[in-house]
Amino acid sequence: xxxxxxxxxxxxxxxxxxxxxxxxxxxxxxxxxxxxxxxxxxxxxxxxxxxxxxxxxxxxxxxxxxxxxxxxxxxxxxxxxxxxxxxxxxxxxxxxxxxxxxxxxxxxxxxxxxxxxxxxxxxxxxxxxxxxxxxxxxxxxxxxxxxxxxxxxxxxxxxxxxxxxxxxxxxxxxxxxxxxxxxxxxxxxxxxxxxxxxxxxxxxxxxxxxxxxxxxxxxxxxxxxxxxxxxxxxxxxxxxxxxxxxxxxxxxxxxxxxxxxxxxxxxxxxxxxxxxxxxxxxxxxxxxxxxxxxxxxxxxxxxxxxxxxxxxxxxxxxxxxxxxxxxxxxxxxxxxxxxxxxxxxxxxxxxxxxxxx
Amino acid sequence: xxxxxxxxxxxxxxxxxxxxxxxxxxxxxxxxxxxxxxxxxxxxxxxxxxxxxxxxxxxxxxxxxxxxxxxxxxxxxxxxxxxxxxxxxxxxxxxxxxxxxxxxxxxxxxxxxxxxxxxxxxxxxxxxxxxxxxxxxxxxxxxxxxxxxxxxxxxxxxxxxxxxxxxxxxxxxxxxxxxxxxxxxxxxxxxxxxxxxxxxxxxxxxxxxxxxxxxxxxxxxxxxxxxxxxxxxxxxxxxxxxxxxxxxxxxxxxxxxxxxxxxxxxxxxxxxxxxxxxxxxxxxxxxxxxxxxxxxxxxxxxxxxxx
Numbered sequence: 001x002x003x004x005x006x007x008x009x010x011x012x013x014x015x016x017x018x019x020x021x022x023x024x025x026x027x028x029x030x031x032x033x034x035x036x037x038x039x040x041x042x043x044x045x046x047x048x049x050x051x052x053x054x055x056x057x058x059x060x061x062x063x064x065x066x067x068x069x070x071x072x073x074x075x076x077x078x079x080x081x082x083x084x085x086x087x088x089x090x091x092x093x094x095x096x097x098x099x100x101x102x103x104x105x106x107x108x109x110x111x112x113x114x115x116x117x118x119x120x121x122x123x124x125x126x127x128x129x130x131x132x133x134x135x136x137x138x139x140x141x142x143x144x145x146x147x148x149x150x151x152x153x154x155x156x157x158x159x160x161x162x163x164x165x166x167x168x169x170x171x172x173x174x175x176x177x178x179x180x181x182x183x184x185x186x187x188x189x190x191x192x193x194x195x196x197x198x199x200x201x202x203x204x205x206x207x208x209x210x211x212x213x214x215x216x217x218x219x220x221x222x223x224x225x226x227x228x229x230x231x232x233x234x235x236x237x238x239x240x241x242x243x244x245x246x247x248x249x250x251x252x253x254x255x256x257x258x259x260x261x262x263x264x265x266x267x268x269x270x271x272x273x274x275x276x277x278x279x280x281x282x283x284x285x286x287x288x289x290x291x292x293x294x295x296x297x298x299x300x301x302x303x304x305x306x307x308x309x310x311x312x313x314x315x316x317x318x319x320x321x322x323x324x325x326x327x328x329x330x331x332x333x334x335x336x337x338x339x340x341x342x343x344x345x346x347x348x349x350x351x352x353x354x355x356x357x
Numbered sequence: 358x359x360x361x362x363x364x365x366x367x368x369x370x371x372x373x374x375x376x377x378x379x380x381x382x383x384x385x386x387x388x389x390x391x392x393x394x395x396x397x398x399x400x401x402x403x404x405x406x407x408x409x410x411x412x413x414x415x416x417x418x419x420x421x422x423x424x425x426x427x428x429x430x431x432x433x434x435x436x437x438x439x440x441x442x443x444x445x446x447x448x449x450x451x452x453x454x455x456x457x458x459x460x461x462x463x464x465x466x467x468x469x470x471x472x473x474x475x476x477x478x479x480x481x482x483x484x485x486x487x488x489x490x491x492x493x494x495x496x497x498x499x500x501x502x503x504x505x506x507x508x509x510x511x512x513x514x515x516x517x518x519x520x521x522x523x524x525x526x527x528x529x530x531x532x533x534x535x536x537x538x539x540x541x542x543x544x545x546x547x548x549x550x551x552x553x554x555x556x557x558x559x560x561x562x563x564x565x566x567x568x569x570x571x572x573x574x575x576x577x578x579x580x581x582x583x584x585x586x587x588x589x590x591x592x593x594x595x596x597x598x599x600x601x602x603x604x605x606x607x608x609x610x611x612x613x614x615x616x617x618x619x620x621x622x623x624x625x626x627x628x629x630x631x632x633x634x635x636x637x638x639x640x641x642x643x644x645x646x647x648x649x650x651x652x653x654x655x656x657x658x659x660x661x662x663x664x
Contacts, residue, residue, distance in 0.1 A: 037573065039469035069462075069573070105613075155618065185616045188623055193570040197608070200372060204612040207364035221568040228475060243472055243570075317405045354620050 020285025028090065028268055030054065030260075031083035032066040033076060035095040036193065042218035042237040043192075044068070046254035047094045047117075049238070053257025054264055062264050072097020077104060082102035084109040092260065092268050093117065094118065102126060113272050115263060118163070120342070122274050128146060129259060132280030133163075134170035134341070135309045136288055137214075138316035140234050141174025142305045143249050143291070144212045145182050146298045147232055155186045156198060156215040156222055159357045162344045164216050169348045170316045171214065175307070176350055185210055186353040195221035206231055212249075223247060239289035250290040258284050278338065281310040317341065322349040362514060363492055365613055370501055371567060372605030373598070375400070375576075376557040377504040379583035380590070380597050382555025383510050386432075387587055388515060389548035390528035390655035394450025395435050396556050397580025398457020403428040403557025404564040405461040408571040411473045420565055421500075421558065428557015429550045431457055436549045440542050443659045459572060468571045476500065498566050505598070507555070512594040528653035531660045541660050556580065562614075585634045586634035591641055591651040604630040 030051075038048035044137050051181050065088065070079045076098050084105055092115045093102045099119040106114045114126040122128055144153045146350045153175065157164050168186060175182040185208060187201045198217045202225035205213060213233040215222045220243040226233035227244035235251025236243065259277065266272040279285035288306050291299035308314035317336035323329050323346045330336050347355050386393050408426030411417055438444045461571050476498055479485070484495040515521040526534045527544050535541045543552045563579070564571050582604050589604075590596035611626035641651055 037466070037469050039466075040572070041470045045470070185618070187612050187615045189612075190623065193572070195570060195572045195575050195581075196563055196577060199568045200368070200608055201612050203368045203371075204365075204609060205616050207361055207368060208613065208616045209361075210616075219572060220566075224472075224475075224569060228477070352618055353615075354618070356623070357366060 013337045027063040028061055029086075029088040030062050030064045030264055031088035031091040032064065033070050033079055033083070033091070033093045033095075033098060034066055034068040035070065035072065035097075036218070037068050038066070038282040040193070040218060041220055041240060041243070043254070044094070047092070047256055048238045048258030050260045057257075058264055059266055060119060070098075074101060077101035080105045080114075084112045084134045089113060090272075091115070091262060097175065113263075113267055122276060124274055127263075127275045127277070129277040129279075130163075131256075131285040132256055133286055134166045134253055134280060134316055135280045136286045136306075137167045137170040138174035139288055139302055139306045140214060140250065140252070141171040141176075141182075141271075142178050143294060143298060143302050144171070144214070145175035145177070145179035147249065147294055147303065148179070148182060148212050150209050150211045151179070152180045152183050152185060153212045153214065154185055154202065154208075154210030155200045156205070156213065156217055157186055157188050158192050158216050158316040159190060160188065160345075162341070162342060165347070165355065166341055166344045167216055168351060169344065172348060172351050173321070178301070180350075183352055184350075188356055189217060191217065193218045195219040198222045202226055202233075219274070220244075230287060235289060241289065241292060246293060248289070249293055250291050253287040254287050255285055281306060282312065288340045295301065323347065324349055324351065358513030359489065359541040365609060366493060367496065369602055369606035369609045370497055370515060373601035374501050374605075375562040375567065375579055375582050376586055376601040376605050377508060377597060378554045378559030379434065379580060380563060380586040380601060381504075381507055381594060382552035382559075382593060383583055384514070384587045384590065384597065385511060385524070385555075385592060386548045386552035387656055388528045388592060388653050389545045390531060390653050390658065390660070391439065391545050391549055391552075392446045392450065392657040393432065393435055393453070393549060393552055394447060394584065395453025395457060395580075396583050397433070397576055397578070398427045398454035398461075398551075398558035399431045399462035399553045400457075400563070400576045400580045400583075401574070402431045402457045403560030405465040405468070405556050405560075405571055406542065407557070407561030408471075408473065409464065409468055412468055412471050415474070417474075417476045417565060421561055424557040424561030424565075425554045426557075428560065430554020431460075431557070432549050433546075433551075436546050439659065440545050440549070446657050446659070452556050454580070460479050462573045463570045465573060469570065469573070473565070473569050476566045478499040489492070500562055500566055507662045508598055515594065525653070528655055530660075531655045534662075535662055541662070547658070556583070561584070582630070589634045589637050591637070592653065593651075603633065611629060 010136050032051050034044045036044040038044055048267045055064055067079050070076045087185055090113045094117045096118045102114050102116045116128050118130045119128045172184050189197050198219055199221040202213050202222040211231050213226045215236050220240050223244045225235045227247040232249050233247050235248050237254050239251050241248045291302045315335040319330035320332040321330040383396055384519040403424035406427040408421035411420035438449045476553045478498045481495050485491050523539055527541050529542050586600045589600040607630050611623055614621045
């Protein structure tokens with residue numbers, strides 16, 4: 001049933017989107033596939049900001065189209081193919097679940113360039129890209145370590161995948177770097193987007209004494225639930241300060257714009273080739289929202305931490321790091337390599353939770 | 358510990374409230390003999406129109422009124438199709454859910470990412486500040502009290518008023534009620550409209566109180582839970598509250614257990630209310646007299662006047 005509605009939505013959306021964009025033929029047509037609506041103020045919103053940045057920067061040479069609310073999995077194949085069929089030469093598919101469909105469509109359209117966000121499979125005309133969000137989470141941890149009075153932080157986690165586990169670990173390492181007494185309570189909600197459930201999780205964590213809430217889910221519900229009780233929280237994927245002016249400490253802002261511009265330029269220059277990009281603060285793909293609702297010295301420390309990560313002076317996963325069993329996984333003087341980060345499926349020492357398997 | 362317990366009970370009550378509204382409405386519709394599977398769609402309709410009305414006017418009461426009216430209107434589509442045109446109730450109800458999901462997404466396009474002033478918990482001087490019982494009795498948001506009053510009123514209406522008895526008679530034996538001269542179809546229209554209005558209110562509770570935002574498909578299956586709840590309560594209002602606290606509360610308990618690090622698998626806890634429903638169904642179906650006492654006999658059957 002749900003599928004049927006979504007399919008109609010796709011059909012409608014693609015019809016609308018595609019009729020909107022058939023003007024000048026000499027411009028490079030760039031297509032985007034979105035998981036949610038651009039107005040979600042989270043994941044999709046951030047990608048749409050990237051698209052707008054691309055239009056602003058290269059408006060004379062590119063023309064963009066997007067299709068929103070495309071469900072992950074096989075259904076997305078038609079939406080992607082539709083973009084390819086209608087002359088789009090560069091297509092960004094912006095969610096993990098579009099991996100197989102993207103690869104399949106890419107095989108049928110060898111002259112079209114595809115960019116798949118957060119995936120790990122590439123081909124001659126499929127690149128992957130993702131951001132080092134954990135760098136921002138480390139900074140959030142530092143802030144939480146300084147701001148929390150109850151020394152209890154609530155963490156709303158979506159699915160037990162490396163991306164999320166890495167965020168939890170980075171947050172804890174950041175928090176413990178300034179306050180070893182911080183306890184992290186983790187709740188798994190098994191969804192990216194279910195506002196009432198996200199709010200439930202926030203409430204439960206606050207019931208159990210958390211005075212800071214952070215989340216790896218996409219809606220603003222948890223932030224708003226924290227605001228209702230006067231507890232601090234972090235925004236996710238975009239600056240959500242507008243939803244909770246007195247609550248948000250900062251937010252990880254996913255800044256895709258520079259990457260989208262660079263890739264479109266590469267297609268225009270004819271220099272595009274399949275690549276695997278994992279950029280962070282240094283490249284400007286991860287940006288912190290302004291540090292608000294904290295004292296000046298905490299804000300200064302947060303800014304300094306972010307700057308050290310940006311310059312490379314500080315690595316969030318610098319040794320010595322032990323896992324929960326107390327075994328050293330990153331020795332002193334070393335940093336976790338990308339292989340370990342990409343496949344991270346263990347908690348570091350100090351996380352007060354058992355990782356669901 | 359007491360603080361945690363009180364806080365958990367408070368959170369459970371808010372989780373139960375949208376279910377109480379939707380289930381009470383559906384219960385009345387089913388007692389009149391109409392099975393409306395469109396609860397989820399009507400909840401979404403109420404949620405989006407309630408939110409839109411508050412965004413436009415800033416008035417929570419107008420938002421709630423809009424949700425009630427639009428929920429009832431959505432149910433009237435179902436009413437016309439099943440009661441006047443005698444279409445299949447199951448299929449039409451499912452269609453109503455699909456329709457409500459799509460309509461709410463369309464109407465809600467402009468309201469995604471908007472913020473409104475949330476309807477907050479009440480605070481009575483002295484009473485709310487009483488130790489322990491203060492917050493439990495006097496610290497909820499206004500709609501929690503409305504939902505409990507609604508349950509009480511529904512119970513009283515069905516059991517102790519003449520029209521309540523007529524409504525039950527219509528659900529138990531439409532032909533006899535018709536033969537005596539009661540307007541079966543009109544009564545069913547009224548019951549369905551009430552069901553739609555309450556589902557709309559339950560949806561608005563989510564978008565105005567629970568999380569003050571609109572998101573596509575934000576009821577996330579709570580309409581279906583409300584339907585299961587009516588069966589769980591074996592069509593008795595007095596049991597709806599218990600069921601709603603159990604169904605809504607188990608999610609909260611599950612999250613609490615995780616946050617406390619108890620190591621109980623989340624999926625196991627989430628499964629419990631559904632297992633409970635199946636157990637209740639099996640228990641009440643085992644005994645044929647009990648079924649006759651509980652389930653409305655004409656549930657889901659279209660009514661054609663014989664004379």
